[in-house]
Amino acid sequence: MVEIRFHGRGGQGTVVASKILADAIAKEGKWVQAYPEFGVERRGSPVVAFIRIDDKPIYDKSRIYTPDHVVVVDPTLVEAVDVTVGLKPGGTIIINSDRQSGDFAFNGKFNVRTIDATKIAVAHRLGNMATPIVNTAIAGAVIKILGLTKPEFLAAAIREGIGIKPEDNVLAAQDAYDMA
Numbered sequence: 001m002v003e004i005r006f007h008g009r010g011g012q013g014t015v016v017a018s019k020i021l022a023d024a025i026a027k028e029g030k031w032v033q034a035y036p037e038f039g040v041e042r043r044g045s046p047v048v049a050f051i052r053i054d055d056k057p058i059y060d061k062s063r064i065y066t067p068d069h070v071v072v073v074d075p076t077l078v079e080a081v082d083v084t085v086g087l088k089p090g091g092t093i094i095i096n097s098d099r100q101s102g103d104f105a106f107n108g109k110f111n112v113r114t115i116d117a118t119k120i121a122v123a124h125r126l127g128n129m130a131t132p133i134v135n136t137a138i139a140g141a142v143i144k145i146l147g148l149t150k151p152e153f154l155a156a157a158i159r160e161g162i163g164i165k166p167e168d169n170v171l172a173a174q175d176a177y178d179m180a
């Protein structure tokens with residue numbers, strides 16, 4: 001089983017990113033769960049979402065406490081929240097950032113990868129300059145870095161699950177996939 005935790009802020013598409021990824025992976029015939037953890041979140045507040053992936057039915061419906069990987073949709077959360085809590089040694093942390101992977105230390109325990117999903121979202125006019133919607137770009141990078149599914153499954157999930165600018169979102173995901 002592969003377990004992934006997403007950290008983002010309300011309004012960035014963190015929850016939608018996890019759902020789109022789950023839908024794409026399910027198209028490949030895997031068993032998947034995707035769910036958010038909600039409280040009193042509002043736009044700009046930290047949010048957390050989770051994905052479980054397996055080749056057989058998944059019965060565990062609990063929160064993911066020891067993820068294999070972590071995805072950080074908003075790079076400011078690296079300073080605000082301990083995104084490594086419970087992360088298994090050697091796990092991958094994927095960060096939406098214009099900085100290099102080596103700029104994030106994490107004491108060398110984890111594999112850190114960065115993708116400038118914000119730049120990609122802005123280039124495809126997803127959201128606006130103040131609040132770009134980076135979810136599909138992050139999803140494209142995640143499937144490439146972690147080897148979760150094929151780009152065509154992600155493109156189909158985006159077309160089915162994103163009502164606004166689906167083709168621009170598919171292009172953003174493909175750009176991120178290619179850059180990752």
